[in-house]
Amino acid sequence: MILTSRDGQCSSGAMLSTVYSPRERTLRALKAWAICWMLALLSLPIIGLHWFLVPGFSVAGVVLGVQRYRMREASRELNGRCVLCGKEFSLALEPNERAPLWKYCPHCQAALCVEAA
Ligand SMILES: [Zn+2]
Numbered sequence: 318m319i320l321t322s323r324d325g326q327c328s329s330g331a332m333l334s335t336v337y338s339p340r341e342r343t344l345r346a347l348k349a350w351a352i353c354w355m356l357a358l359l360s361l362p363i364i365g366l367h368w369f370l371v372p373g374f375s376v377a378g379v380v381l382g383v384q385r386y387r388m389r390e391a392s393r394e395l396n397g398r399c400v401l402c403g404k405e406f407s408l409a410l411e412p413n414e415r416a417p418l419w420k421y422c423p424h425c426q427a428a429l430c431v432e433a434a
Contacts, residue, residue, distance in 0.1 A: 318330040318331060318332050318395070318397065318416060318431055318432065318433065318434055319431075319432045319433075319434050320397050320398075320399075320400055320429045320430070320431055321400065321429065321430045321432065322400040322401055322427055322428070322429060322430075323427075323428055323430075326400040326401070327400065328397060328398050328399070328400045329397065329398075329434070330395060330396055330397020330398070330431065331395075331396045331397065332392060332394070332395050332396075332410070332416065332431070333392075333393045333394040333395075333396070334390050334391060334392045334393055335390065335391045335393060336389065336390050337388065337389060337390065337391070342385070342386050342387075342388070342389070343386065345385045345386070345388075346381075346382040346383070346385040346386035347382065348385075349378070349381040349382050349384075349385050350378045350379065350381065350382035351378075352378075353374045353375070353377045353378030353381060353382075354374065354375065354378045356370075356374045357370065357371045357373075357374035357375050357378070360374065388412070388413070391412035391413075392410040392411065392412055392413070392414045392415065393409070393410060393412075394407060394408065394409060394410060395407070395408045395410055395420060395431060397429075397431075399422040399424060399425060399427060399429065400427065400429060401422065401425055401427040402422060402424050402425040402427065404422070404424045404425075406422060406423050406424065408420055408423065416431050416432055416433045417430060417431060417432045417433070418430075418431050419431070
């Protein structure tokens with residue numbers, strides 16, 4: 318990964334991510350699906366709300382399952398050295414964050430552009 322500040326200085330960093338095997342992707346998808354459908358079943362006895370909750374969770378199960386199956390890689394962490402203040406930092410990333418993206422140095426708040434090397 319290459320970290321670039323607004324004025325064009327560069328440094329290098331590393332992005333850690335988890336790569337899912339096809340089996341893990343299937344299991345993750347089934348788990349999300351099962352949880353949603355369980356919630357749909359549990360909301361059956363809630364009179365009134367069950368008109369919305371049951372179809373809502375049923376659809377969400379399918380959507381989340383497909384989404385999770387498609388996710389081949391989940392970002393976890395970005396490690397690097399700030400271009401401006403020179404300090405090492407480690408930032409947690411959302412699973413769906415991909416380069417290129419902008420991050421702020423936790424020490425000096427400098428905006429850093431993260432790009433694939
Ligand atoms: Zn900094």
